[in-house]
Each structure stands twice: as C-alpha cells, then as structure tokens.
Amino acid sequence: MxxxxxxxxxxxxxxxxxxxxxxxxxxxxxxxxxxxxxxxxxxxxxxxxxxxxxxxxxxxxxxxxxxxxxxxxxxxxxxxxxxxxxxxxxxxxxxxxxxxxxxxxxxxxxxxxxxxxxxxxxQYTLDEDYFRRIGALDYTLAHDDGQMVWDLETADVVLVGVSRTSKTPTCMYLANRGYKAANIPLVPTQEHPKELETLKHPLVVGLTAAPDRLAQIRGTRLKNISAPDHAGTYSDQDEIRKEIIKAKRLFARKGWPVINVTNRSVEETAAEIISRLSAKRAGK
The missing domain is CATH 3.40.50.11410 (Rossmann fold)
Known part of the structure; x- marks a missing residue:
C-alpha cells in the first residue's frame, strides 16, 4: 500500500x-x-x-x-x-x-x-564557546533598552527601533547564540543617542513594523499593565506612523539595513541579522 x-x-x-x-x-x-x-x-x-x-x-x-x-x-x-x-x-x-x-x-x-x-x-562542554555565550548574555542584559550607550562600540550588533519592535527578545536570542547585542529605543520626544552616529565595529540594524500592528501591540501592552495612555499618542496609529517615518529617515541617512518585523518571528529576524553580520565580517 x-x-x-x-x-x-x-x-x-x-x-x-x-x-x-x-x-x-x-x-x-x-x-x-x-x-x-x-x-x-x-x-x-x-x-x-x-x-x-x-x-x-x-x-x-x-x-x-x-x-x-x-x-x-x-x-x-x-x-x-x-x-x-x-x-x-x-x-x-x-x-x-x-x-x-x-x-x-x-x-x-x-x-x-x-x-x-x-x-x-x-554539546554542553564548558569550553570557549560556552563562556562566550554566557559573556554575550551578560553584555546584552547590561545594554538592554538604551543602557550603557557609551559602551556600544564593543557590541556585535546594535538594534534600533521604535517601541515594541521586538528589540529585546531579538537581542536575547542573539545572545543565546553568542552575539553581544545591544538595543536602542527611538523615543518620539527625544533625540537618539549621539553615540549611534559614530559606531564602526557593530552591525547596526533598524527594526520597523506596520503602524496598525504596532498600535494593536501597544494597546494590548497598556491594558496588560493597566496603564492609561494619558497623551493618547503611544497607541495612536497616526502618531505611530510619524514615529516610523522619523525612524526610517534615520536608518536611510545612516545607511543601516532595515528589517520589517511585522510578520516575522524573533528567530527569523535573528537569522537575517546573523546572515548580515557574517557578510559584514567577510567584507561583503
């Protein structure tokens, strides 16, 4: 049969x-x-x-x-x-x-x-690779959400994007693979850290997403933490669209690669970042 x-x-x-x-x-x-x-x-x-x-x-x-x-x-x-x-x-x-x-x-x-x-x-031998991954996790935790911006040059990857574009979970996934990853949130009422302008060693990647999807995620986030959106801008789709346009202008000016995470899993986003990092290190 x-x-x-x-x-x-x-x-x-x-x-x-x-x-x-x-x-x-x-x-x-x-x-x-x-x-x-x-x-x-x-x-x-x-x-x-x-x-x-x-x-x-x-x-x-x-x-x-x-x-x-x-x-x-x-x-x-x-x-x-x-x-x-x-x-x-x-x-x-x-x-x-x-x-x-x-x-x-x-x-x-x-x-x-x-x-x-x-x-x-x-596969769990305490070798150089194991300690590299532990070091990467320590680094990523210390450089999450815009912390220690003065030390970004030592990162392998720096992710930049507006709120709720999966920066932190993607960084943690990369850290588990042994890559030192930092992330910088782009806040509409603030200028991005000046340290981003002069980075040479890390691969800097811009993360973006569809405004309607971000509005949905942010609205759910506010409900889950029982936090009111006093200004009415955090989860407003029109305001989010303005944030994304401003972020994309920064990405374009700096020539950073951009990944749209709207329909991507963290694993898929990380896989593309690792591929780009490998190409960068190979001089391609």
Missing part, C-alpha cells in the same frame, strides 16, 4: 502523545518537535518530557509512561545498552521510536571519516 493510500485510510489524529526521552537536557528534542509539529496545524502534541535518563531504572519508569500513554517516541541516548533497551521495548509496544540525530551523525561520520564521541551532553 502506498503512503498516500495509507494516510487516506487512517483516521487523522487531533491530539497525539509524544515522549521526548533524553540522557541530557532534552532541548534538542524539544526544538525538533516544535519544528516538525508546526507543519501539522490540525494536530497538537501532548508532550511527555523525560530528561537526564541515564540508568535502566530511570528508563523503565519512562517505558511505563509510554505504555500508559502510547505515542511517538523521540530520543537522544548515547549509551548503546540503554538505547537498545528502549528500541526493543518500543517495538514490543508497537510505538515508533525515532533517534532524531542518527541521520546527521551518520552523515558526519561518513564525511569526516571519524568515530562519534559517545559522551552524554557533549
């Missing part, structure tokens, strides 16, 4: 159980699940997370949960014996068990001609 015919004859699932089994933190599995499940809007995963599974006793407890709530099993387990035990038991329970990293690991091993490092949590 073809895959298409098989799918057609099977009743679609609205909700389904997914067991994430890891001998480390489980972050890799969580990321993969989110990426894959986003392709199936009609079905929602019911996640069962089992992290730091490093003994047969722990694994048997996990298997008991899988038996009581059968569903997909996604795993990252280094120990061959534990891995084999999980695969055998899942086969007996007739539930699919997927080692999500196998295709990549096998491809790397074939290409590099090297054996894999069988070490649990190898």
């Amino acid at each position: 073809s895959t298409t015919a098989s799918l057609a004859s099977r009743k679609p699932r609205t909700y389904f159980h997914v067991h994430l089994v890891s001998d480390s933190t489980g972050e890799t599995l969580n990321t993969v699940l989110k990426s894959v499940s986003s392709r199936f809007d009609a079905a929602k995963p019911l996640e069962h997370v089992s992290s730091l599974v490093r003994s047969k006793k722990q694994l048997n407890q996990v298997l008991a949960r899988i038996e009581s709530s059968p569903g997909l099993v996604m795993f990252t387990i280094v120990d061959p014996e534990l891995r084999r035990h999980l695969e055998v038991k899942c086969a007996e329970l007739q539930v699919p068990a997927i080692s999500v990293l196998d295709p990549l690991l096998n491809a790397f091993a074939d290409y590099l001609g090297l054996e894999q490092t069988l070490r649990t949590g190898a």
